[in-house]
Each structure stands twice: as C-alpha cells, then as structure tokens.
Amino acid sequence: MNKIFTLIILTLLTLSAFFIRSENIKHTQVWTIDEIVYARMAGQMLYTGFAGYNTIPYGNEMAAEGRPLHDYFFQPLFKHPPVFCFLILFFFKFFGINFISAALPSLLSGVLMIPLTYFFAKLLFDRRTAILAALFVWIDPVSIISSQKIWMDTTLSFFMLLAVYWYTYALKRKKAGYFILAGAASGLATLTKYPGILTWAIIVLFSASFHREIFKKKLFLVGCFLPFVMLLPWLGWNLSVYGMDFLTKQAGLHEMHLASMNTQILLLLGFLGIGLLGFFVMGLNKRKSQQVLSEDAGSTIHDQLSPVRRIFINIIGIVFLIFNYKYILYSFNIFHQPAVSWEQGLFYGATSLFYIQKLIEWSPIFILAFLSFFINKQANYDQKLILFVSAGIIFFFFMTYGAYQSRYILPAIPFLIILGTQLWLELFDRVTQSENTIFYFGGRLLLRSLLFFIILKSININAVLSFGNDMCYF
Numbered sequence: 001m002n003k004i005f006t007l008i009i010l011t012l013l014t015l016s017a018f019f020i021r022s023e024n025i026k027h028t029q030v031w032t033i034d035e036i037v038y039a040r041m042a043g044q045m046l047y048t049g050f051a052g053y054n055t056i057p058y059g060n061e062m063a064a065e066g067r068p069l070h071d072y073f074f075q076p077l078f079k080h081p082p083v084f085c086f087l088i089l090f091f092f093k094f095f096g097i098n099f100i101s102a103a104l105p106s107l108l109s110g111v112l113m114i115p116l117t118y119f120f121a122k123l124l125f126d127r128r129t130a131i132l133a134a135l136f137v138w139i140d141p142v143s144i145i146s147s148q149k150i151w152m153d154t155t156l157s158f159f160m161l162l163a164v165y166w167y168t169y170a171l172k173r174k175k176a177g178y179f180i181l182a183g184a185a186s187g188l189a190t191l192t193k194y195p196g197i198l199t200w201a202i203i204v205l206f207s208a209s210f211h212r213e214i215f216k217k218k219l220f221l222v223g224c225f226l227p228f229v230m231l232l233p234w235l236g237w238n239l240s241v242y243g244m245d246f247l248t249k250q251a252g253l254h255e256m257h258l259a260s261m262n263t264q265i266l267l268l269l270g271f272l273g274i275g276l277l278g279f280f281v282m283g284l285n286k287r288k289s290q291q292v293l294s295e296d297a298g299s300t301i302h303d304q305l306s307p308v309r310r311i312f313i314n315i316i317g318i319v320f321l322i323f324n325y326k327y328i329l330y331s332f333n334i335f336h337q338p339a340v341s342w343e344q345g346l347f348y349g350a351t352s353l354f355y356i357q358k359l360i361e362w363s364p365i366f367i368l369a370f371l372s373f374f375i376n377k378q379a380n381y382d383q384k385l386i387l388f389v390s391a392g393i394i395f396f397f398f399m400t401y402g403a404y405q406s407r408y409i410l411p412a413i414p415f416l417i418i419l420g421t422q423l424w425l426e427l428f429d430r431v432t433q434s435e436n437t438i439f440y441f442g443g444r445l446l447l448r449s450l451l452f453f454i455i456l457k458s459i460n461i462n463a464v465l466s467f468g469n470d471m472c473y474f
Contacts, residue, residue: 014111042102142406145406160186186199195397196227341471344472364453
C-alpha cells in the first residue's frame with residue numbers, strides 16, 4: 001500500500017509540475033536574449049547542420065540596432081558545448097520550430113529532477129525524506145523559474161544530480177556498472193555547460209577521501225575517464241575552428257569573473273575550505289574505508305569527531321548566522337519577495353555570500369540545509385557526506401567564479417533540499433521521542449508550523465513571481 005501511495009504522489013507531483021510550468025511558458029510575453037540565442041542556433045542547425053552553431057546572424061541584427069554585445073556573438077563557434085542546443089533541435093524536428101518546443105529540454109529536465117530527487121533521498125535515507133524532498137523541489141521557486149526558461153541550467157542540474165545519484169547507487173548497491181552510467185551523466189553535464197565537470201570532481205574527491213579501494217575497480221576508472229572521452233569531439237571541433245589557440249579563445253569568451261577578495265569573502269572561503277578539508281582528511285586518515293554509504297556500516301565518522309572539532313564546527317555555524325541574519329529575517333517574512341528584474345547588473349557588486357543569502361531569502365528550507373552542516377548530533381551522518389561534499393564543491397566553484405544569478409546555483413539545490421528535509425525529520429523524531437509533555441507537543445507544533453510556513457511562502461513567491469515568468473535576473 002505504501003508503495004502504491006508513493007507512486008501516486010510522485011506521479012501527481014511530476015505531471016502537475018509539467019502541466020503548470022508548460023502553461024506558464026505558453027503565456028510568456030517576453031523572452032530573454034539567451035533564450036533567443038539557443039532557439040535560433042538550434043533552428044540554424046536544423047537547416048545548415050553543425051555550421052549553424054553560432055550567433056553571428058543574431059549578433060549582426062542586434063549590432064545593427066546599436067546594441068553593445070559580447071565578443072562571442074561574432075565567433076564562428078558558440079562558447080558553450082552543444083548538447084543543450086542538440087536537445088532543442090531534436091524537439092524542433094518532432095514538434096516544429098517554436099519557443100514551446102525550444103523550452104522542452106529545460107522544462108523536462110526541471111520536472112524530472114522531482115522524481116530523481118525522490119529516488120536519491122530514498123537511496124540515502126527513507127521514504128519520508130524522499131517524499132518531502134520531492135515536494136520541496138516541486139515548489140522550489142528557483143527550480144520553477146529556471147525550468148520555464150530556455151536556459152541550460154536545469155538540463156545541467158539534472159545531469160549533475162543523475163551522475164551523483166548513479167555513483168552513490170553503485171556504492172550502496174555494490175554494482176560497479178553504475179560507475180559507467182555516472183561517468184556518462186557527468187560527460188553529458190559537461191557537454192551541456194562546463195561546470196558539469198564538477199560532478200567528476202565530486203566523485204573523485206569523495207572516493208579519494210572515503211572509498212580509496214574503488215580506484216582498483218576497472219569500471220570505476222572507466223567511469224572517471226569517460227567524461228573526458230566524451231569531450232573529445234567538442235575539443236576537436238574547437239581545434240578545427242580556432243586552431244591551437246582554442247583553449248585561450250574559450251577562456252576569453254567565458255570572461256572569468258573571480259570574486260573580489262575582501263575580508264568577508266576571505267572569511268567565507270576560509271571557513272568553507274577548512275570545512276571541506278576536514279571532511280577529506282577524516283577520510284584519508286582512516287586506515288581503511290569505514291563503509292560510508294554502505295548498507296552494513298558500523299561506527300560512523302561522526303562518532304569519531306573530537307570535542308575540539310565539534311566546537312570548531314559550532315563556531316563556524318555561529319559565524320554563518322551572524323553574516324546572514326538579515327536574509328534569515330527575509331526568509332521568515334511571508335510578504336517578502338526576492339528581487340527580480342530585466343535590468344542587467346541587478347546584483348552587481350555582490351559578495352561571494354550571494355548564493356547562500358539568496359537561497360535563504362527564497363525559502364527557510366535552505367536555512368535547515370545550511371544548519372545541517374554545523375549541527376553536531378546528527379543521525380545518518382555518513383549518508384549525508386555525499387550531500388555535504390556535492391553541495392560544498394558546487395558552492396565553492398560558483399562563489400569563487402563571481403557571476404551572481406540564482407539560477408547558477410541550481411545544481412546544488414536538490415542536495416540542499418534533501419539535507420534540509422532530513423534535518424527537519426530528525427528534529428521532529430527527536431521531539432516525538434521526548435518524555436517531556438511540553439517539549440513533545442510544543443516541538444511537534446513548532447516544526448509542523450515551520451513545514452507549513454515553508455510551503456506557504458514558496459506558494460506565495462511562485463504565485464507572485466515564478467508563474468508569471470516575467471524576469472531575466474533573479
């Protein structure tokens with residue numbers, strides 16, 4: 001009965017997400033430049049083949065209108081890998097050349113992250129966590145907005161989540177063949193947008209820290225090399241167009257914006273770096289793997305944390321609250337709406353705290369997610385390590401990169417939502433087991449109220465902002 005009920009809930013969430021978001025797309029009045037770029041390139045390739053993978057015609061049109069443009073608009077090859085436009089091209093062939101067809105890769109990727117988040121959370125924890133996590137992805141405003149745009153971000157995020165899921169499945173179920181699937185998903189993520197290679201970093205660093213023995217498995221090594229093998233045609237394409245200077249050309253077209261190193265950023269990156277290093281050192285210092293993520297794990301890594309290390313983690317948590325208190329207040333203001341705009345430069349001058357603060361502003365579920373990094377006595381700590389490492393590496397990259405838009409951090413959102421959901425359930429179970437009547441009833445009421453507030457706030461933001469699909473920067 002539970003499985004049937006779960007299947008019904010998951011089906012309803014997935015189908016309703018598809019129909020609600022597709023209706024919002026149909027009523028979109030204005031399309032962003034990026035959306036027009038991807039749709040036009042796919043249309044060009046439909047008639048001219050690979051030679052159409054550039055923005056020169058569109059760039060010439062806008063330049064004739066006097067619009068200042070980036071250099072990549074006039075290059076013979078577009079700056080991003082081609083998988084996203086190939087997907088648009090596929091739907092153009094079946095459903096015709098229009099913006100609705102062009103939006104399908106992004107829409108389907110965003111919708112499919114709902115069941116994929118369920119299966120990942122179920123793999124790590126239990127059905128309760130999985131259903132709640134899927135619900136939060138279903139109503140997450142950043143996911144909804146991004147999946148209603150013809151942007152690469154939801155497709156990138158889907159493949160990244162899929163890669164980490166298959167890697168984790170291979171570890172937990174001891175099925176090495178899934179390492180190949182993880183490598184393939186990582187390759188597709190990278191061929192969608194270069195940050196997809198972060199999944200390779202997540203897999204290799206996590207394995208080096210906690211599962212060094214799997215480096216002896218041939219299928220794991222094949223999976224590790226597969227993303228780079230899949231990149232070879234794209235690199236060859238660049239080489240044929242730009243010659244031996246193609247790497248320099250690509251770096252210039254992407255205009256790396258490293259975050260300015262003020263004191264606040266140095267503190268943040270220092271805390272993050274030390275925290276990640278601590279996770280890795282804990283793994284490397286063990287004489288052999290402690291069966292992290294395995295079904296029959298005995299003692300946990302968390303049990304072995306020294307009192308000094310626990311105190312240090314708590315201090316980091318306090319600093320985290322101090323730096324983000326204003327956005328925490330925004331998060332618990334039901335009437336507060338995050339800023340959105342069509343004006344470029346909306347977040348110009350933001351610090352590397354931008355992504356943490358914006359996610360907190362969007363929903364209190366992310367407060368729980370970030371707190372899960374710092375709260376000491378957590379159950380299932382070993383199961384959470386893959387989530388900690390995945391979210392941490394993604395955040396470190398985008399905070400250092402320095403281009404600030406909420407959609408860029410979308411790949412980390414499913415990992416964070418699972419962490420936030422699990423922490424809420426842990427707290428709920430703890431108060432439920434209490435023999436103190438006030439703590440029992442008061443705690444359950446407070447946590448249920450928090451859950452209701454998170455859902456209500458997300459619905460409010462979606463009704464006012466997300467469903468209208470009338471913004472570019474958010």
